Structure formats: C-alpha cells, structure tokens
Amino acid sequence: MNGHRCEEPLSSVDFIVAKDVLAYGSAGVNTTGELLDRLPKRYEDRRVFDSFPAQAGGTALCLRGTVVDTQVKRFGGRKQFYQAVVFEGGSNALNSNKITCRWFNMPWMKNALAEGHEVILYGKPKEYQGGMVIDHPDFEIVGDSDEVSIHLERIVPIYKGVSGIPQRRLREHIYKLLETTDVSSLKPIYDVDPSYPRHEALREAHFPDSLEQAEAAKRYFALEEFFALQLSVVWKRARVREHQGRVLGKKTKLLTEFYHSLPFDLTGAQKRSVKEVLADMRAPYPMSRLLQGDVGSGKTFVAMCAMLLAVESGVQAALMAPTQILAEQHYLTFKKWLAPLNLRISLRTGSRQENAHMEMEGEPQIIIGTHALLYEGVEFADLGLIVIDEQHKFGVGQRSSLIQQGVMPDVLVMTATPIPRTLTLTIYGDLDVSILDERPAGRGEIITAVRAKPKVTDITKFIKEQLVKERQVYLVYPLVEESDALKAAAATVEYEKWVKRLSKFKVGLLHGKLKPEEKDEVMTRFRDRELDVLVATTVIEVGVDVPNANTMIIYNAERFGLAQLHQLRGRIGRGEHKSYCVLATDGKSADAMEKLQVMADTSDGFKIAEADLRLRGPGDVLGTEQSGLANLKFIDYLADTALIREARELAETVLAQDPMLEKNPALLRLIHDGEVEVG
Numbered sequence: 001m002n003g004h005r006c007e008e009p010l011s012s013v014d015f016i017v018a019k020d021v022l023a024y025g026s027a028g029v030n031t032t033g034e035l036l037d038r039l040p041k042r043y044e045d046r047r048v049f050d051s052f053p054a055q056a057g058g059t060a061l062c063l064r065g066t067v068v069d070t071q072v073k074r075f076g077g078r079k080q081f082y083q084a085v086v087f088e089g090g091s092n093a094l095n096s097n098k099i100t101c102r103w104f105n106m107p108w109m110k111n112a113l114a115e116g117h118e119v120i121l122y123g124k125p126k127e128y129q130g131g132m133v134i135d136h137p138d139f140e141i142v143g144d145s146d147e148v149s150i151h152l153e154r155i156v157p158i159y160k161g162v163s164g165i166p167q168r169r170l171r172e173h174i175y176k177l178l179e180t181t182d183v184s185s186l187k188p189i190y191d192v193d194p195s196y197p198r199h200e201a202l203r204e205a206h207f208p209d210s211l212e213q214a215e216a217a218k219r220y221f222a223l224e225e226f227f228a229l230q231l232s233v234v235w236k237r238a239r240v241r242e243h244q245g246r247v248l249g250k251k252t253k254l255l256t257e258f259y260h261s262l263p264f265d266l267t268g269a270q271k272r273s274v275k276e277v278l279a280d281m282r283a284p285y286p287m288s289r290l291l292q293g294d295v296g297s298g299k300t301f302v303a304m305c306a307m308l309l310a311v312e313s314g315v316q317a318a319l320m321a322p323t324q325i326l327a328e329q330h331y332l333t334f335k336k337w338l339a340p341l342n343l344r345i346s347l348r349t350g351s352r353q354e355n356a357h358m359e360m361e362g363e364p365q366i367i368i369g370t371h372a373l374l375y376e377g378v379e380f381a382d383l384g385l386i387v388i389d390e391q392h393k394f395g396v397g398q399r400s401s402l403i404q405q406g407v408m409p410d411v412l413v414m415t416a417t418p419i420p421r422t423l424t425l426t427i428y429g430d431l432d433v434s435i436l437d438e439r440p441a442g443r444g445e446i447i448t449a450v451r452a453k454p455k456v457t458d459i460t461k462f463i464k465e466q467l468v469k470e471r472q473v474y475l476v477y478p479l480v481e482e483s484d485a486l487k488a489a490a491a492t493v494e495y496e497k498w499v500k501r502l503s504k505f506k507v508g509l510l511h512g513k514l515k516p517e518e519k520d521e522v523m524t525r526f527r528d529r530e531l532d533v534l535v536a537t538t539v540i541e542v543g544v545d546v547p548n549a550n551t552m553i554i555y556n557a558e559r560f561g562l563a564q565l566h567q568l569r570g571r572i573g574r575g576e577h578k579s580y581c582v583l584a585t586d587g588k589s590a591d592a593m594e595k596l597q598v599m600a601d602t603s604d605g606f607k608i609a610e611a612d613l614r615l616r617g618p619g620d621v622l623g624t625e626q627s628g629l630a631n632l633k634f635i636d637y638l639a640d641t642a643l644i645r646e647a648r649e650l651a652e653t654v655l656a657q658d659p660m661l662e663k664n665p666a667l668l669r670l671i672h673d674g675e676v677e678v679g
C-alpha cells in the first residue's frame with residue numbers, strides 16, 4: 001500500500017495514535033515528510049555488543065544485560081539518584097560482570113526501569129569506588145522477541161528524542177512510514193546525485209546495512225543541505241554584481257603620498273590585497289570583499305589604503321568597528337598615520353563625537369564609528385566605501401542590510417580570525433577573499449611554552465628579567481567565575497598579589513567592569529610605558545597594539561579556545577624583540593594539553609584554525625548563534641572540504657545554466673523562503 005505522501009499530516013497515518021501525533025507536534029514534526037527528515041543522530045551496531053569493561057577506556061560502549069537490582073539513593077541532603085545494577089548478558093545468562101547505571105535527579109526513572117528488564121545501554125563507563133559506573137546512559141528495554149526485529153541484530157538508528165515517545169516507538173514509526181510512503185513524493189527539489197535515488201538514501205540513512213552505507217546516505221542529505229546554502233550564496237553574489245557600482249580609485253596620488261609617508265614598506269600580502277581591492281573598486285559593480293588577516297598582519301593599513309582611494313575619488317569612506325573602544329582605537333590610529341595627508345576624519349559613537357581637521361570646509365571624508373552607524377540613521381553625504389571590522393565575530397546580518405540600500409557602496413569586511421577555507425566558502429561565500437598571511441618584517445620571534453602548574457617564584461623571576469630589559473608584560477586571567485563582576489573581583493585579587501611581588505615595578509589592572517574611559521586610561525598608560533605590567537581579563541584580546549610588550553602569561557589556558565588563545569598571543573610579538581608566551585594550566589586534562597601543544601607548535605593562524613575545527617567541530621568553533629548557521633542539520637559537514645566544494649560547484653553549474661532560475665521555480669522559492677539564510 002504505497003500510499004502516504006510527504007505533505008500528509010501525521011494524524012492521517014493509521015499506525016500513529018492521536019497522543020503520539022500531539023507529541024510529535026510539540027517537537028515541530030507535523031507531516032510524514034518531517035518525521036522522515038529526522039535522520040538518526042547516531043547508530044548502534046547491535047549485531048555484536050561490547051563486553052562489560054573491567055576498567056574505563058574513555059570511549060562509549062554499547063552493552064546488553066539484565067537489571068538485577070534497583071535503588072533510589074540520597075546524597076547531599078535532599079538530592080537523589082536512581083541506580084540500576086546491570087549484569088552482562090540476556091535474561092538467562094547472568095554472570096558476575098556488572099555495571100552500575102546512575103540517573104541523578106530523575107525520580108521518574110524508577111518507573112521506567114525495573115529489576116528483570118533486559119536492557120541495551122550506551123554510554124561512557126568510568127571507575128568509581130572499585131566498580132564500573134555509567135552516569136545517564138542512553139538505554140532501551142529489549143522488547144518481545146517475536147516482533148519484527150528492527151531493534152536488534154542489526155545496525156540500529158538512534159534518534160534525537162521526542163518527548164513522550166520512546167526510541168523504540170519512534171523507530172517503529174519511521175520504519176513503517178518508509179514502507180508505506182509513496183516513493184514519488186520523496187523526490188528532491190534538486191537531484192544532487194542522480195546515481196543515488198533520494199528515497200533509497202532516505203531508507204539507508206534510517207536503516208542501513210552497514211555503517212559505510214549509513215555514512216554515504218547521510219552525506220547525500222548533507223550535500224542537499226549545503227547545495228541549498230551555496231545556491232543562496234552564489235545567487236546573492238550574482239545579485240550584488242547586477243548593481244551598478246561606482247567606479248572609484250582611478251587616481252592614486254593620495255595612496256602614493258601615504259606610502260611615502262610610512263616608515264616601513266607594506267608586506268607582500270598587504271600589497272597584493274591592496275591591488276585586489278583596487279581592481280574591485282575600479283570594476284563597474286560594487287566591491288564585496290573579505291579581508292582575512294592573521295593577528296598583527298596589518299589589516300588596518302589595507303583598509304586605510306582602500307579608504308584613501310575612495311576619498312581621492314571624492315566619496316566618503318566609513319569604518320565600522322564592533323565596539324566603542326575599538327572604534328576609538330581605529331580613530332586614533334587613523335589620525336596618527338593619516339596626519340600628513342590632512343584629511344577630515346570624524347569619530348561617531350553613541351557617546352562620543354570628535355573630529356580631526358573639521359575646521360576645513362566640507363563633510364568628513366572618513367567616518368569611524370561602531371556597527372550602529374548603519375542603523376542609527378546617520379546621514380552620509382555621499383558614502384562610497386564601507387569597511388566593516390568584524391574582528392572575531394562571525395557577524396552576518398549587517399552585510400545584508402547594506403545590500404538593501406539604494407546606492408550600493410563598495411564593501412570591505414575585515415576579520416581578525418583566520419578561518420579555514422571551507423568555512424569561508426560557506427560563511428563568506430558571497431564575498432571575494434583577500435588573505436593576509438604574512439607578518440611584517442622585523443618582528444621578533446615568539447616562543448610559546450605550555451607549563452602545568454608553574455611555580456609562582458619561577459614566573460616572577462622570568463617576568464622580572466623581562467622588566468629589567470624594559471619590556472612590558474601581560475598577565476591574563478580567564479578566571480573560573482561566570483559573571484563579569486566576579487571575574488573583575490578575582491582579577492583584582494590577583495592584581496593585588498602581583499603588586500606585592502613586583503613592588504619595584506608599576507602594575508595595572510584591566511577588566512570588563514571598568515568604564516570605557518577607565519579602560520582607555522589604563523590602556524593608554526600601558527602604551528605610554530607608565531605601566532610595566534598589565535593584569536587583565538580577556539578584554540585585551542582584540543585590537544591592542546603595544547609593540548614593546550613581549551611577554552604574556554596566560555593562566556588557566558585550558559579554558560580558552562585555540563582561536564582566542566591565538567588572538568591573545570597576537571598582542572605580543574608586535575615589535576622587534578623576542579617574545580614569550582607561557583600557557584599555564586592546571587595540568588589535569590590530556591586533551592587540554594594536546595590542544596595547547598598546537599599553540600606551542602605553530603603561530604600560523606590558519607593552521608591553528610584548522611586544528612581548532614578538528615578538535616572542537618564546526619558548531620562550537622562558529623558559535624552557531626552569531627554565524628547564522630544555527631539551523632544547519634549537518635553542521636559537522638562544514639569541515640568536509642570535498643563536500644562543500646561539490647555543493648559549491650553544483651550551485652554554480654545550476655546558476656550558470658539558469659541564471660534567474662526561471663526553469664527551477666522551486667529552487668527560487670527555496671532561496672526566497674530564506675530557509676537557508678546566510679550572509
């Protein structure tokens with residue numbers, strides 16, 4: 001009875017009872033298609049079970065056994081946990097291998113699992129008081145043996161739970177639906193792999209014969225998802241190019257003057273990027289470019305060059321920074337380096353307005369502010385170029401809102417976080433990319449060491465050696481506390497200690513609870529060498545530029561992500577002196593030591609970003625919320641270069657053959673429905 005169609009509500013499926021239809025509804029699953037789209041989060045190979053372990057091995061195991069004893073246990077006053085002791089083997093194969101399962105603060109567990117139940121457990125065992133324990137394992141009670149066995153003796157799909165529906169029932173529903181759904185209704189909007197019918201991929205993703213088959217099937221759907229994403233990105237890129245852009249940058253006198261005023265030569269990477277920007281600005285369509293720079297690679301100077309080109313063409317250029325402090329820093333930098341050119345530069349942030357050379361006739365030529373510049377209805381006389389400094393936020397929203405504007409300015413996005421190529425293709429896939437992967441010449445080497453529980457006396461001695469050589473030092477504390485207030489308090493405590501230890505030197509304190517003016521003041525004093533040492537929380541992470549500082553001790557380094565450590569370390573090694581970064585840890589976790597070792601092994605931001613991606617996975621690296629990729633079902637595949645490229649090529653082919661998607665209205669709807677909204 002090949003009858004059900006994907007669009008059909010679950011209420012019309014005879015083997016799903018009304019109560020379950022409601023439960024699915026609360027989880028946002030309303031049609032048969034939506035239920036079938038919920039692919040397994042993982043699989044258990046229940047053809048052979050793991051044997052009960054005698055010691056913890058660090059990996060999750062799939063065990064089969066019988067519950068022989070259950071108890072509710074109390075601890076710490078009113079708290080409780082439910083404990084079930086499980087013996088290895090089925091109901092009639094009891095032996096002495098046992099494991100204890102515990103569920104904390106889940107009183108209902110005692111109704112769910114009782115003595116005599118035969119169970120399948122999945123979880124990571126650990127050693128506890130001489131026995132083996134698994135806390136909160138996934139579990140499933142083995143049912144009657146005369147059922148169709150989709151739950152045993154095969155590779156079994158495990159789904160993300162739907163409240164009110166046990167795994168077994170969920171699995172049965174999907175199994176039966178696959179058998180009774182009209183194959184033609186499972187056709188894709190666009191066939192990403194003509195050699196692999198979609199309904200087969202769907203069946204094999206749910207009930208694979210092998211793990212390889214499951215992987216191939218999942219990859220099919222991942223490709224489908226990323227194809228849709230790339231389609232909207234490539235589409236967007238094409239739409240930008242349709243706009244009439246201004247032809248800017250014909251004259252380069254100002255730029256040449258600027259070059260001559262610099263005490264250094266631009267690096268090869270900087271020159272290459274300026275050339276790329278120049279070509280874009282001269283093109284008849286608006287520039288849409290990402291400038292990706294490793295820490296200290298001199299992004300600001302490339303941005304300055306772009307802005308000078310715009311100014312010389314008679315239009316305004318704006319720079320938007322993510323925070324007020326950074327906007328102010330940029331303003332100072334611009335004022336300093338562009339001083340010989342006598343330009344009208346204006347700082348506009350929520351609380352401060354300041355102008356340089358505004359006594360001269362006319363509108364400001366360069367405007368520096370926060371991202372809010374865009375939204376707060378600041379009137380631009382004639383905006384030709386916008387530089388967006390995104391720092392390490394993978395912000396997206398702003399760019400779309402720029403594209404809505406009438407006259408399309410050129411846009412240059414700067415990001416300080418090196419991003420692996422695959423991620424760039426997805427997050428910034430609508431932009432052309434320039435990469436700054438070269439440190440300016442004449443910078444001292446940075447030596448990084450990982451130290452478990454370093455002695456205070458050793459660190460103090462090392463710091464003093466550097467201070468005596470007139471270098472400056474950062475001491476960074478992430479601190480365990482969650483709130484800014486507690487962090488500030490804890491940093492203050494450490495600060496007091498350092499003031500005593502380094503009594504001959506001047507120690508300053510910087511944390512997030514200080515007012516912007518106070519932060520500025522501390523930073524300025526450190527920059528002007530009135531302070532030798534800065535005890536800080538991570539507020540110093542971005543944008544701080546004090547070339548004389550050559551030493552950084554990062555405490556509890558294991559608590560930071562690699563990208564953040566790289567940013568922090570980027571605050572040293574900015575001058576000609578040899579620099580030192582010590583990553584101090586509690587030394588407890590081997591994983592953390594491995595992670596930190598990456599920092600000691602390389603200072604190449606792109607390599608670090610790739611390692612970060614490998615160790616943490618794309619979801620965590622991106623912080624899905626800000627990246628706009630939160631809705632991706634197959635986010636792990638973001639790191640799969642081959643897949644992303646395949647998706648990109650497919651999207652490009654489709655749009656090359658049918659640029660306005662006139663022949664593929666369903667694809668056009670897919671883009672406009674914003675199901676996949678990136679950029």
Ligand SMILES: Nc1ncnc2c1ncn2[C@@H]1O[C@H](COP(=O)(O)OP(=O)(O)OP(=O)(O)O)[C@@H](O)[C@H]1O
Pocket residue numbers: 264265266267270293294295296297298299300301416440441542543544545547570574
């Ligand atoms: N080509 C160059 N040669 C020498 N020094 C340079 C060069 N380009 C930039 N600098 C200097 O390097 C430092 C970093 O430049 P800039 O602030 O532009 O880098 P950045 O990429 O924005 O750094 P970060 O993201 O780490 O803050 C500044 O002190 C700047 O004056």
